[in-house]
Amino acid sequence: MNLPSTDEILEDLAFFDSWxxxxxxxxxxxxxxxxxxxxxxxxxxxxxxxxxxxxxxxDIQDGNLVFEVDSDAIIVKGLLVLVMAAFNNKTPANIxxxxxxxxxxxxDLERHISPTRGNGLRAIVAKIxxxxxxxxx
Amino acid sequence: xSFNVENxxxxxxxxxxxxxxxxxxxxxxAATTQKPQTVIDAIVSYYTxxxxxxxxxxxxxxDKATRLYExxxxxxxxxxxxxxxxxxxxxxxxxxxxxxxxxxxAHQLVASDExxxxxxxxxxxxVTWQQACKKSGATLKVAPMNDxxxxxxxxxxxxxxxxxxxxxxxxxxxxxxxxxPLDRLIPLAKSVDALVLIxxxxxxxHGNVDVQTLxxxxxxxxxxxxxxxxxxxxxxxxxxxxxxWPVWLVGGEMIxxxxxxxxxxxxLPNRLExxxxxxxxxxxxxxxxxWFMALDQDAVLEYEKELIRYATERAEAFDGLTIVGQAExxxxxxxxxxxxxxxxDVGFLLDKQGIAVRTGDHCAQPLMNRLGVPGTAxxxxxxxxxxxxxxxxxxxxxxxxxxxx
Numbered sequence: 001m002n003l004p005s006t007d008e009i010l011e012d013l014a015f016f017d018s019w020x021x022x023x024x025x026x027x028x029x030x031x032x033x034x035x036x037x038x039x040x041x042x043x044x045x046x047x048x049x050x051x052x053x054x055x056x057x058x059d060i061q062d063g064n065l066v067f068e069v070d071s072d073a074i075i076v077k078g079l080l081v082l083v084m085a086a087f088n089n090k091t092p093a094n095i096x097x098x099x100x101x102x103x104x105x106x107x108d109l110e111r112h113i114s115p116t117r118g119n120g121l122r123a124i125v126a127k128i129x130x131x132x133x134x135x136x137x
Numbered sequence: 138x139s140f141n142v143e144n145x146x147x148x149x150x151x152x153x154x155x156x157x158x159x160x161x162x163x164x165x166x167a168a169t170t171q172k173p174q175t176v177i178d179a180i181v182s183y184y185t186x187x188x189x190x191x192x193x194x195x196x197x198x199x200d201k202a203t204r205l206y207e208x209x210x211x212x213x214x215x216x217x218x219x220x221x222x223x224x225x226x227x228x229x230x231x232x233x234x235x236x237x238x239x240x241x242x243a244h245q246l247v248a249s250d251e252x253x254x255x256x257x258x259x260x261x262x263x264v265t266w267q268q269a270c271k272k273s274g275a276t277l278k279v280a281p282m283n284d285x286x287x288x289x290x291x292x293x294x295x296x297x298x299x300x301x302x303x304x305x306x307x308x309x310x311x312x313x314x315x316x317x318p319l320d321r322l323i324p325l326a327k328s329v330d331a332l333v334l335i336x337x338x339x340x341x342x343h344g345n346v347d348v349q350t351l352x353x354x355x356x357x358x359x360x361x362x363x364x365x366x367x368x369x370x371x372x373x374x375x376x377x378x379x380x381x382w383p384v385w386l387v388g389g390e391m392i393x394x395x396x397x398x399x400x401x402x403x404x405l406p407n408r409l410e411x412x413x414x415x416x417x418x419x420x421x422x423x424x425x426x427x428w429f430m431a432l433d434q435d436a437v438l439e440y441e442k443e444l445i446r447y448a449t450e451r452a453e454a455f456d457g458l459t460i461v462g463q464a465e466x467x468x469x470x471x472x473x474x475x476x477x478x479x480x481x482d483v484g485f486l487l488d489k490q491g492i493a494v495r496t497g498d499h500c501a502q503p504l505m506n507r508l509g510v511p512g513t514a515x516x517x518x519x520x521x522x523x524x525x526x527x528x529x530x531x532x533x534x535x536x537x538x539x540x541x542x
Contacts, residue, residue: 019157020536027541027542052479053511073482074479075485
């Protein structure tokens, strides 16, 4: 996965005035995310959101956690890119040290990311954090 | 009497707000209806002027609260044309109402018994019966529908036999809007002496429900889908059945005599209403029904028919949109998908424009599987919905389509 950094994303998003532009950007990000192979879209990898499915696969390479993620909803895929920018290919310690709440706040997308919206994003963050904790132990 | 939607809208304070700078377009009335000012006032007035525990207090406020609360029961009874007020049991809503019937029936079921539900059930009218069957060893049968979302009457009739203990079905499908032909289905079920339960959650707000004419044994609905508050609903059942129906909750209010070792149950309606009831909810629902009954019912039906006709016409003309549920006889619901796009994306981008629809499986996962879709976007209408709301939906969908590409 060739991902933009969190700083690049924050910089890009700050540039847009309207919600249409911001979300067009997120949709475009979603379209850059490779599709998870159907055989990897298994029940064990499924992080159930209320309205759309999210799949998460993890591998450890050189002490870093390398994720593959996908969703059946394109905006969620775009949001997953935002999350991957923060977490992918990082050590468990880096992941746990990252202030994701503040990052979401800076992205100014809380309305979408708030737990009530049932997009599964909070569940993904919780799962990644749990994986990071488990691999640190 | 006539019907003026602007007059009606003005009575719903919530509808005048803006979301992200756009006027609210509320198209989620099948999930819950908004509340007219008179209902809000009734609840506020109850707490500011009348609050007291009902039935037991020997004082002025207790009498006043009891009169209001039991008066609301009379309102419900007359609204659905119950044979007597004792047939109206307060519950927390449709789900609890069905659970009372299903739990009671589970005691009586034997392994050779059969229960029939339909392919279009909401989980509330499916999981309840499925679990009652699991407990008792009875068989759950599912009456099929065609691809348009209409029940297959021939197949329905073929499922019926002398083992059929109960038929449970919705008056109107929450996910598709299909109006089921109860005038034909109920007599078929009665011809094998089955009990019939009608899930009226979606049907009740579209008017003209007469439980005696329907000929069912149980009719069930929620207050919040009928302009009333949440947390209150109704179980209507024939008195001859409810009088001896196994009690569900036990405790105060529902008893007659209690010793340390034993208890006897009170009479209807209290025997099925344990504990301090939702008094404000019942009174709020009574006010909602009085408000609704004051509308010209035929004009309401006509207006809603025109809304679904217009929405369907716009949907059919919209390139790349597939209507999910194309029954001839529909009310209140337009379920759809934009080809190639997930309903969650469609719903989200509509929401950004102030347009509230529901997306997902609509608590009907088996139905979505049956239709081969992950879910749908659902626009649902009520008496305060306008043509302008529907125009806003389709303008919004144009933008959604251009954004999703």
